Amino acid sequence: MARLNLLEETRFEKLPVTVYEDQREASVAVARRIATLIRSKQARGEQAVLGLATGATPVGVYAELVRMHRQEGLSFENVVTFNLDEYYPMLPTAVQSYVTFMHENLFDHIDIRRENIHIPDGTLPLEEIHAYCLNYEQQIEALGGLDLQVLGIGRTGHIGFNEPGSAPNSGTRLVTLDDLTRRDASRDFGGKENVPRKAITMGIGTIFKAREIILMAWSGKKAPIIKKAVEGEMSSEVPATYLQLSDNVEFVLDKDAASDLTRFNTPWLVKDCAWDQALIRKAVIWLAKTLKKPILKLTDEDYNAHGMAQLVTEQGPAYNINIEIFNQLQQTITGWPGGKPGADDRRRPERALPEQKRVVIFSPHPDDDVISMGGTFIRLVDQGHEVHVAYQTSGNTAVWDDDALRFVEFAIDFNQSIGQDGNQLKEMYKEMRHFLESKQPNQIDPPALRDVKAFIRKSEAIAGARYAGLPDEQIHFMALPFYETGKTVKNPVTDKDVELTMELLQKVKPHQVFVAGDFADPHGTHIVCFRIVLEALQRLRQQETWTEDCWLWMYRGAWHEFETHEIEMAVPLSPQEVERKRNAIFKHQSQKDRPVFPGDDAREFWVRAEERNRETARNYDELGLAEYEAMEAFVRWKF
Known part of the structure; x- marks a missing residue:
């Protein structure tokens, strides 16, 4: 048997x-x-x-x-x-x-x-x-x-x-x-x-x-x-x-x-399933998308004709299942990503208390924060939460060589304009020019050139975070050691990376932590940075009581988005908020037009972000929920 x-x-599989x-x-x-x-x-x-x-x-x-x-x-x-x-x-x-x-x-x-x-x-x-x-x-x-x-x-x-x-x-x-x-x-x-x-x-x-x-x-x-x-x-x-x-x-x-x-993806098509809430939600959303019907219009016949007769027999009729899943999706939507003050939060994605939360947004690269959750970032600040952003790496491998030279040329001209000779800077510039004239693919930049590229990314990140409303003292640059190799292949993570993360968390004692959960990142940096934060929180959970009230939320957006059935918090954005998010992304000038490592998506980051956010909103709309301009999506990590 x-x-x-x-x-x-495995009847769909044509080989072992x-x-x-x-x-x-x-x-x-x-x-x-x-x-x-x-x-x-x-x-x-x-x-x-x-x-x-x-x-x-x-x-x-x-x-x-x-x-x-x-x-x-x-x-x-x-x-x-x-x-x-x-x-x-x-x-x-x-x-x-x-x-x-x-x-x-x-x-x-x-x-x-x-x-x-x-x-x-x-x-x-x-x-x-x-x-x-x-x-x-x-x-x-x-x-x-x-x-x-x-x-x-x-x-x-x-x-x-x-x-x-x-x-x-x-x-x-x-x-x-x-x-x-x-x-x-x-x-x-x-x-x-x-x-x-x-x-x-x-x-x-x-x-x-x-x-x-x-x-x-x-x-x-x-x-x-x-x-x-x-x-x-x-x-x-x-x-x-x-x-x-x-x-x-x-x-x-x-x-x-x-x-x-x-x-694995649609198991109801090949076997009887143990129907828990997560699987029911995934299956009902799949059925609605397959038939291009809102959830509340699905019928018993739809279930029976698409491999879900067991579900409708055991837990039906379809109307009851539809209502339950529709309500679950409705309850993921919130304009209050930090929790709504004074509200009954039993069916809301975030807690109402404390009304003003301490928040840390971890950004693997210096632009992931605004690209992936810029609208939510701005809204958290607007709603009075104490928001900190922590840029985990310098991102210095992702700056064009000629951009770095341009900034050094600006510094030389500025020095001259204020009466400084800048001889040391000029000599450094000559060495950079000489290196770049014979630079081989993926050759490691000298330290001074890496620093210039890191400063470019840092200044852009500061501009983006300030635009979102943060004071400078709540903007943190971690420069985690694993990344600072100058090479595209990075060093293994060490305790130093985790300890630096623990120190920041201990300083802020956040109620909310946002971390990149976009593991399709072709550089691999996102998953490395995620694991560092997770390890830091797991160690702190053994030592400090404030961690019991700290929730960890994952965001995506730069590369892929969560599937609709996975989403636990959907933050709708108005047309004006979409524009504010776009302006925050624009602060990252070195990543505009064409980034150094674009992956297989030729669109600019701001275009990717807006189209994905609009697609998330469109998915909700097609399932029969309210129509929004755009949505940012989050999934909570359960310890």
């Missing part, structure tokens, strides 16, 4: 999928499977032939293999490896090369023989590539083929660098990279313009010949493409769908990457 139930749950709680657990499981293969081959005196992938996805697997080598004696002397791909052209010594990646993450830490390592050569003359690729295939075949191929997946659905349009029988070859792939790689190269346009990759046909294929994916960013690859029709537009033809493939996912699969 259990097997039958599993088949019913294993889901783990998080990527660490999944990575360890994959590493153990690789180790088992290596050891079984060793026992038979045979070589293990592995196909390896690069990128962020397999890093945890390689770390676990290194640990097993060091602590458990796992030997790689019998292992032969073939990497999937390499950029072209690409020097093996470049920091972005997959040769560098593989040595830093695996090969330099294990006992593999150097002659057993094969990575496509990104330095070949163009006319030699065809013969080289044929030879790459022949080397794999001469060893009896790949025993195990490890894969990641790109957001285009590529495996290796087999981009949309690749044939299922393709071999190792030179390919042109999709624009989205190049955008995703842009941060590693210091801008998309520096990302190579081509790559050498194993073909889909080469991958298919492996006796075992494991495709791994982590995080919600991969969820949409995973759904297409696992549940979609086979198509050259999503090359990973060709894996549906293999009998030897398994997708290994964390729960976030699996979150769009039918059995």
Whole structure:
């Protein structure tokens, strides 16, 4: 019976999928499977032939293999490896090369023989590539083929660098990279313009010949493409769908990457559910959106025809369910994000008391506060709360080089206008100019240049916070150490980051803390900063009683918005408040027009924010609630 139930749950899935709680657990499981293969081959005196992938996805697997080598004696002397791909052209010594990646993450830490390592050569003359690729295939075949191929997946659905349009029988070859792939790689190269346009990759046909294929994916960013690859029709537009033809493939996912699969996202379509309030709310909103009907117009027949007969049978009729969910949504809407004085707050998202609250808004970058919750920020100040904003990082990697020079030139001219010679500043300016003339992609700026970029972001943040109504003493710049590397790749978080956060919280003793919960941030800074605040609050909860009355709210907006069913507080904005929010965002001049790292959304931040806020309001309106100009949304973190 259990097997039958599993088949019913996974009936939309066209290949085997294993889901783990998080990527660490999944990575360890994959590493153990690789180790088992290596050891079984060793026992038979045979070589293990592995196909390896690069990128962020397999890093945890390689770390676990290194640990097993060091602590458990796992030997790689019998292992032969073939990497999937390499950029072209690409020097093996470049920091972005997959040769560098593989040595830093695996090969330099294990006992593999150097002659057993094969990575496509990104330095070949163009006319030699065809013969080289044929030879790459022949080397794999001469060893009896790949025993195990490890894969990641790109957001285009590529495996290796087999981009949309690749044939299922393709071999190792030179390919042109999709624009989205190049955008995703842009941060590693210091801008998309520096990302190579081509790559050498194993073909889909080469991958298919492996006796075992494991495709791994982590995080919600991969969820949409995973759904297409696992549940979609086979198509050259999503090359990973060709894996549906293999009998030897398994997708290994964390729960976030699996979150769009039918059995997790809309489980009522595949099985009977344990209907709690959160699931009922999600399902009813899904039904209303699917049918494009307000919630209060849904009927028993609508429920029965869309996989929700169990719900309407057990807890119906539909009218009662509709009223309950409509009321729940209505109660999330408040014009009083700090609580409404003198109101009955039993069904309001925030407490009425104390009437004037102490509030800390944590902003990972110097502009996230106004981009993501600028309207609520301004309203909290207008309604008399003691609001503090804490900028967790300097944001100094996200300023254009020529902007930094422009500000130094201004400082030189200003010094001269007041009779100062500014010789030291002029000398520093010359050094900056000299550095920038030969600067390589992602090369670390010298300290003085990093400082100038940080000062630019700081002055903009002050202007934005002042516009929102804050006095200077309630504007805090934390410069958390993990960020201050000068590199796009940051240092690990340490106790110092947490302790600085604890000190600020102890100073303010807030009733409300707002923190970025937008983990789709392509820089990864948001989730790091969120975890720092969470750890600081958890430590303080063991020590100080004021934390018992401190609520933690998560905001989004710069990259994605919460789903409607997730929202616990929706703050409506009038047209005038939307304009005030826009003006606060405009104070961040260095991020106007085109930011250094825009992600895959070409819109300016103020446009993104307004369109997302209007979309949130439109979603509420279409569900049958009041029509507002815009809304900012929040979810409360439960300790």
